[in-house]
Amino acid sequence: MNILLNVFIIIPLLAGVLLYFLPSKYNIVKIIMFLAAVSVNSFFSVFFYGREILFNSHLLFRLDLYFRYYGLNSFMMIVLGAAALLAAVYAVASMKKEKNTFMFYAFMLLALSFANGVLLTDNFIVLLLFWEALMIPMFGMIAAGKDKPVWTALKTLIISSVADLCLMFGVMLICAVGGSFMISQTNVDISQPGAVFAFIMMFIGAAAKAGAMPFHSWIPDASVKAPLPFMVFMVTAVEKVLSIYLLIRIVKDLFVIEIGSDISIYAMIFGVITLLVANMFAVYQKDFKKMLSYASIGQAGYMIVAVASLSVFGMVAALFHMTAHIVYKTCLFFVAGNIEKAEGSTEISGVKSNLRQTMPYTFMSFVLAGAAFAGVPFFFAFFSKEMIYASALSVNWAFYVCLSIGSLLSAVAILNWGIKLFYSKPKEKIIQEKEVPVFMFIPTIISALACLMFGIFNKVPHTLVSNVIGQVENEHSVIITVILISVSVLVLILAFINNVYTCKKRNDGLGFIAAALDKIKIDKLNENIKFDPYEIFIKAVTKFSNAMFNIDKGLNYFYDVTVPGSVNFVSESVKKAHTGNISVYLLWVILGIIFIFIIF
Amino acid sequence: MSFSLAVLIPLFLVLFFNLPFYRISGKIAVFIASLFCIVQAFSFFLPVNATCPAVQNLVSYFMLDFQCDGISRLMLLTSAIVAFASILVLYAMEDSDRKQFNFVNLILLSLAGMNGLFFVRDIFSVYVFIEVIAATSYILIAINKDKNALEASFKYLVMSSVATVMMLSSIAILFLVAGGTDFVTVSNMYQQYGGNSLVTAAVVLFIVGLFIKGGVMPFHGWLPDSYLAAPAPVSVYLAGMVTKTTGIYTLIRLFYSVFGFNTAIQSILLIFASISIVLGAFAAINQNNFKRMLAYSSISQVGYIVLGFGAGTTFGVAAAIFHLFNHSVFKSLLFVNSAALEKQVNVSDMSEMGGLASKMPVTSTTSVIAFLSTAGIPPLSGFWSKLMIILALWTADLKVYAVIAILASILTMTYFLIMQKKVFFGRLKEGFENVKEAPLAITFVSILLCAITVVVGLLFPFVLNGLINSAVSF
Known part of the structure; x- marks a missing residue:
């Protein structure tokens, strides 16, 4: 186990988990632990700056999961560490009396750990794992807001997961086209078949993380509902850092584009x-x-x-x-x-x-x-x-x-x-x-x-x-x-x-x-939340589910009324045909014989 | 030649029962007859050619062209089971000694005819044995001499006469052309003159005759009435064995051993089978009388047997024979259940019953298993035979009929669920508080038949190898 892994991923992760489960009588310890973990992270991000380290983690089942620490991500980690430290100090000072303070701290540490994981890893699958894992602290941090804004958190989750799906798809494609799971070994010419699609998908996934339209609409909601340090740490720092990091990797390393x-x-x-x-x-x-x-x-x-x-x-x-x-x-x-x-x-x-x-x-x-x-x-x-x-x-x-x-x-x-x-x-x-x-x-x-x-x-x-x-x-x-x-x-x-x-x-x-803006009627667009793709999507889903419900009702009518009705009708007619009159039965026999002779 | 014993022993038993100046009691007759059924059932497991010289000498006086194959043996087992069930139901249902005695005599006669039918290899002898069975059946249906029974018996007589005329004229034509009536001669002739219109007419007439006997739609008019009007033990015997043997077994035997298949015959079989399956099931749905519903269900299931047979392959024949066996078992079981209801509740209208499951646990449980088997629910025996029928149709590239067979299973489910709901489930209707479980004889038969259904279903691989594959190797 490499020291980098310990410092940047394991320590915040363990501290976060521990913080979540420690009983509330150790609140002071918790706060100290929180600040210490963030400080350690920031300190080492500066301490290690300038080195280039490639190491195999043997994290899972002795798989070769490489982590790479080099110029770009070391800089990103300094920025992230500084923002985390500022946000942590501010959070400790401002969120003293709120209910879910410690839940917020715990999730913030988890987010720091996962973000570092995204930056450090040199494997597409691990990158996706950390990227997706970030959803958990994101949800938790928003939900730790004053009025427990679970719906806002859910909205965030849904929008992000759509974007992440794009990224996942893009990663899948680039692994197929490039033939390797190692990020540092992937260098795909855009003219290769499938590469354009992979580029578009990955670009959308990465840009959406920074809040590019139309994946933006959760940010304004969260800004009102979520605790303020969330906006500082997640929206301003983590999301932007990860997004720009991945965008730069995409255009600089992963694809060859003129x-x-x-x-x-x-x-x-x-x-x-x-x-x-x-x-x-x-x-x-x-x-x-x-x-x-x-x-x-x-x-x-x-x-x-x-x-x-x-x-x-x-x-x-x-x-x-x-x-x-x-x-x-x-x-x-x-x-x-x-x-x-x-x-x-x-x-x-x-x-x-x-x-x-x-x-x-x-x-x-x-x-x-x-x-x-x-x-x-x-x-x-x-x-x-x-x-x-x-x-x-x-x-x-x-x-x-x-x-x-x-x-x-x-x-x-x-x-x-x-x-x-x-x-x-x-x-x-x-x-x-x-x-x-x-x-x-x-x-x-x-x-x-x-x-x-x-x-x-x-x-x-x-x-x-x-x-x-x-x-x-x-x-x-x-x-x-x-x-x-x-x-x-x-x-x-x-x-x-x-x-x-x-x-x-x-x-x-x-x-x-x-005057210029009025002409575009941008305010109305905004105020009626007509421009919120999430709302549009949810409306469409609601309509779709209503339509499905109606279809289902129709089907139920078919099954509950039409089918039994027609079966009953046929059954009744067959029953009525059996009058018990033997001459009728003999007539059927004759008709049957005629039918057989017609077949022959 | 030892299988001639299956014909001779019941005949001798009837003679023995009716010796002048000395008449044994009904109970003893019942006992002896059921013992004979058990022996017959176990003879299935004996080797085919085990003979003893004394018996050979005895039998050789009767010039009958008897042969035994797997199908015959399987049918022998089936008839033994059904006759046994019927005799036990009789024992439980009829108190009068005289009636028991008469009934046992008739059933033994019928059994003699039936066993002969299984072994005989001559179309005229086939006709003779069918008539033996039919004659005993007329009397059996009308044995109580009430108005409905007599009317039903008369209907059966009239329709059967039509069938008889047809079969007899068919045999006459075939004899005329072939110069003999044994299977080999007729078969050779048919291969030579198969295209001849007279021969074709003869075959068609034979088919129609058998359809009437087997109750295939639209030649089934006599069937629901006679099943309904017959006394309970007779219904069991009639539904379980008589129609299946005289109609369907003979049909299978003739086309499997004598005529062979051609597309026209196949399409006749398939079309009429489909009509039977679908319309029989539809008719069963709206019936209010338990036995009448079972009668229409019987027509529908006969359709399945003919449909499997109509696939025209040996696999199809195997499927048909297996379904015939299964159907005999579970339809007898259902009629035994109806007998139990008749005896304990004495109401025939299903809408007047309800909630009887709590009062008659054995009857209700066995009827549920029988209906599940009929509807083709795994792992019961009916599922496997239906599966074989559908597979036979599918592999013979008759996919439309396979789909019909599958869809009609839904109808089967429907009418049996309606029956279960009306009779056994739901709230107990007033007046049924003192209903008790059926007598031991009936519950014993129910459990026995139910056990056969379950065990055959569970041990299907062994059954397939030991029972069906030896009957019809495919």
């Missing part, structure tokens, strides 16, 4: 649609957490576009953006959690006081993370976004335009919420509210500062990411860089003007882009 081929264009269109629609929805949300979750879906679109551009540059951009996104989105979710703690709600109507004064640290964190989110220069996400723009532009300018529109929308959304949360006039008398407990805002501030620090010292993450993926050969020309930056700044200015305009004219905070 840059600019049709399938890459289609994949990019898929990403663009996700980001545009999700950002439009995000603009309209009335709940901060919901807005964040839609924005999260939109950011997944950016990453998909970058990966699907197939260039090394694009992959670096995607990985970079993923890291940035995890940092600022974590911070924004923490902000949302803090506000919820203070105000009891993150809906617009729920905000009663002037949070700028009562919660200065939270406000400061929001400003930093929001700036990163909007793509303000010298913040973390600014560079990653520029890189994604560049990679999109290198394929087609139309993608670039769409991405810019998406950025405009997300900038508008975050500015709008900033004004609403922190600059609106208090509706009631100011109740003397305090800043949240210290362990809640420490993670908030750390992630907020990270947005700034990594923005200024952007060489650090850039180098890390480049080391992992590979050096970018051709940097873009200065002119293009200048154009990109100026367009981004222009977009920000537009968003700012839009919100200033809003302050004067409109109340909904959408400004002049609202």
